[in-house]
Amino acid sequence: MRIIGGQWRGRRIQIPSKGWPVRPTTDFAREALFNMLDNRLDYEHAAALDLFGGTGIHSMELASRGCLDITYVDRYRDSVKFMRSFVKEWNMPIEVVLSDVEKFVQGTTKKWDYIFADPPYDMRGLESFPGMLLSADILKPEGFFVLEHISTKSFDKTPGFTEARHYGQSVFSFFGAGS
Numbered sequence: 142m143r144i145i146g147g148q149w150r151g152r153r154i155q156i157p158s159k160g161w162p163v164r165p166t167t168d169f170a171r172e173a174l175f176n177m178l179d180n181r182l183d184y185e186h187a188a189a190l191d192l193f194g195g196t197g198i199h200s201m202e203l204a205s206r207g208c209l210d211i212t213y214v215d216r217y218r219d220s221v222k223f224m225r226s227f228v229k230e231w232n233m234p235i236e237v238v239l240s241d242v243e244k245f246v247q248g249t250t251k252k253w254d255y256i257f258a259d260p261p262y263d264m265r266g267l268e269s270f271p272g273m274l275l276s277a278d279i280l281k282p283e284g285f286f287v288l289e290h291i292s293t294k295s296f297d298k299t300p301g302f303t304e305a306r307h308y309g310q311s312v313f314s315f316f317g318a319g320s
Contacts (some may be wrong), residue, residue, distance in 0.1 A: 187254040197277040242260070285315055286301075
């Protein structure tokens with residue numbers, strides 16, 4: 142994996158692959174998503190939440206582009222341990238949280254400008270996840286949420302849905318707080 146943009150552009154990230162239950166977003170799809178985000182987010186003033194953070198590459202991309210308020214959440218201890226060491230080594234503005242995503246979403250009172258979620262493609266309850274997240278009222282009124290999911294799923298009938306972008310087997314579905 143490599144960081145695509147910002148101050149750490151081109152730096153390669155070596156993640157331990159043995160036994161990790163992660164599926165990193167491809168560089169191609171991540172680059173396409175960040176091209177859209179570059180036009181939608183004021184990174185320096187945005188609060189960003191990375192759910193099902195996995196390898197942390199999404200949070201790292203945000204930090205590389207100047208985002209100063211990033212929260213990474215994952216329940217897998219090895220991912221969290223990796224991210225905590227990485228954040229310390231690179232002095233990144235990322236708060237790393239070990240938690241089940243749904244418990245975190247239901248328990249927080251903070252609001253974010255941008256939320257990204259990359260759950261396992263076969264996650265039980267995936268169809269209801271966008272509704273749960275939007276009803277938790279953690280997205281600022283002008284904020285948006287992006288869900289990465291497999292192309293065999295569609296969320297276009299889900300309340301709050303605004304658009305979907307397809308990149309091979311991966312889809313980014315966008316949702317707005319007030320949509």
